[in-house]
Amino acid sequence: MKHIDEYRDAKLAKPLVAELRRSVTKPLRIMEVCGSHTMSIFRNGIRSILPEGMELLSGPGCPVCVTSAAHMDAFISIAERDGVRVAIFGDLFRVPGSQGSLANASSRGAKVDIVYSPMDALEIAKNNPDELVVFLGVGFETTTPTIAATIMAAKIQKIKNFAVFSTQKTMPAPLIALLQDPELKIDGLLCPGHVSAIIGSEVYEPLARDYNLACVVAGFETADILGSLIQLARQVNAGEFKVENCYNRVVCKDGNPRARAMVERIFEPCDMQWRGLGMIPESGLKIREEYGEFDAERRLEIELTEVAEPKGCLCGEILKGQTIPPRCPLFNKGCTPMNPVGPCMVSSEGTCAAYYKYGQDL
């Protein structure tokens, strides 16, 4: 497949591995922000070829993992209401709340539909006019435009039994929140590729300038990631911190203004609760009043209740780069993909799931 296969070619990767080894001349801690990068790094064996002194930490970029326990409980309680069915992306189905998961609720009779797109949820609403179909919005800038487009379509088509519960989140607010922690010692960020296609690479410039962080926007194939790690090492060696875009076949400096305009028409910034990071001002998106008829939070008067994190689970610390899954006492003991305790073990982009699947000793 064009633009993918060539970036997976071992002939391209081998010299990049050699160059990475030459480029890392001192200890280097890099946070990969995005859950898709975490998975790609594990899947492609990149951790096993890292030069001595180079450390990769996962960050807060797995949307399911950063969904708060309070939101998970609210999702489950919505699904259990009479006359309501919820539509979700598959990752959310088995994430535990304090009283079980949407999968458990479904087995008790709650109506939970797994969809590939919010537009599928709109179709379900059309086919079930006697029920309110609530799409549970969990994601970053990558998924928000399609939700905005679906709400616009629902308005135009006058579909009254469709709503969205938005827990959509934005970058780079959580990174700025993380960087306030003096204990977090990182030299650079492997910046997300998909999100940056929407928000552009220039949004990371304050992070490079104000926090002396090397920032490189990266794609997801082996050569993309190796090339980006080399650029990060070179910036740190030179002591010149800036934003570089190593994914310019997809990402440009100002992102996708059309997609952002569509999002801005439907959504406005709001404070948002994050797992592990708590409430971060203006880090989420809520539906504007003008489109309030599609806002499940208003229609169903949803109140969030305080919920404790699962006992013993270190997802919050993992999402802040403070620890790694094998240091969690429950890892591969009380917590496995079949019996997950926290979201990082369930999500297809979760760090615990990546360690479990691809190598626990790395």
Ligand code: SF4
């Ligand atoms: Fe939480 Fe399980 Fe990961 Fe431990 S291994 S941090 S309990 S998800």
